[in-house]
Amino acid sequence: MSIDIAIHKTHRQFAGGAERVSVEGKTVGQCLDRLIQQYPQMKAILFDRKGRIKNTIEIYVNMESAYPDELKKPVKNGDVIHIALMLAGG
Amino acid sequence: MLTDSEKKRYGRQILMEEIREGGQEKLKSACILVAGAGGIGSTVLNCLAAAGIGRIRILDCDTVEMSNLNRQILHWQKDIGRKKADSASEKLQALNPDIDVEVMHATISRDNILDLASGVDGVVDAMDNMPARYILNEAAVKMHIPFFHGAVHGFEGRAMTVLPGKTACLRCLYRGPVEREIFPVLGTAPAMIGAIQACEVIKYLVGAGRLLTDRMLTIDGLTMTASEFKIHRNPNCEHCASPR
Numbered sequence A: 001m002s003i004d005i006a007i008h009k010t011h012r013q014f015a016g017g018a019e020r021v022s023v024e025g026k027t028v029g030q031c032l033d034r035l036i037q038q039y040p041q042m043k044a045i046l047f048d049r050k051g052r053i054k055n056t057i058e059i060y061v062n063m064e065s066a067y068p069d070e071l072k073k074p075v076k077n078g079d080v081i082h083i084a085l086m087l088a089g090g
Numbered sequence B: 001m002l003t004d005s006e007k008k009r010y011g012r013q014i015l016m017e018e019i020r021e022g023g024q025e026k027l028k029s030a031c032i033l034v035a036g037a038g039g040i041g042s043t044v045l046n047c048l049a050a051a052g053i054g055r056i057r058i059l060d061c062d063t064v065e066m067s068n069l070n071r072q073i074l075h076w077q078k079d080i081g082r083k084k085a086d087s088a089s090e091k092l093q094a095l096n097p098d099i100d101v102e103v104m105h106a107t108i109s110r111d112n113i114l115d116l117a118s119g120v121d122g123v124v125d126a127m128d129n130m131p132a133r134y135i136l137n138e139a140a141v142k143m144h145i146p147f148f149h150g151a152v153h154g155f156e157g158r159a160m161t162v163l164p165g166k167t168a169c170l171r172c173l174y175r176g177p178v179e180r181e182i183f184p185v186l187g188t189a190p191a192m193i194g195a196i197q198a199c200e201v202i203k204y205l206v207g208a209g210r211l212l213t214d215r216m217l218t219i220d221g222l223t224m225t226a227s228e229f230k231i232h233r234n235p236n237c238e239h240c241a242s243p244r
């Protein structure tokens, strides 16, 4: 049972430089918890003070938007979670 | 009808089976609003003017600053201090005197956007902040005008096309407000994304190909990889959900 989390390049400095981190979990939320156990700095990157996913963060599972209720979304062995960043610049 | 001079000017694209003279006439009779004449807007405007979009409306309230010149290729050193919409319009008219360029120096708000976007066949989102992008998105959805989104940061950019009432809109992914920021950016990112948006506008107008609907294309110039993320229409979207 292994799920890959693809880390956005602006966040890799908070995840030991890794492009991808393999974790275990049954939901996106569990997988992100495992990621944070391994790289505690990722907590402040992904979540606001109330524990909600930040407004600028987008979560995709197997290249498909997991919005809304991302954290409850079930995942299975071999799935890939992408953490993407909303871009605003022009 | 195309003039002889237009047939010559657009000869290379008229050769394309997706365009031909019929498609070129569609481009000539189209009116497109480009919101933002900055980094992305510069490339969008250049591509659309060169391709012969008959009427282009430029909307921008800013003036040209030195720090714009690394990426906003329609503005030159001599334009510092001028209104961006004027500077852009001058270059486009010099490039292609056959098209009409309208200039609007307005700050987008929910009060004025319906007027600013009235009568256009497409809205290009070339803004530099999320609040303005959402105002545009909402107006385009309300007015059933196709909306061409593009955004950049650093080496990276993304684009998506919205057909109101049919495909996911920008607000379908909304989680909450995002503040304005001074974003880092290299000129290649808005050039790539602006070209993609212009291509989408032209495809839409001539009815060719497969639009970037329900999918967000992201390009990372650093690894030179493109990814496509599937986006779903949100049945509770504040902008595009059908009223119950």
Ligand SMILES: [Zn+2]
Pocket: B168, B169, B170, B171, B172, B173, B233, B234, B237, B238, B239, B240, B241
């Ligand atoms: Zn929507």
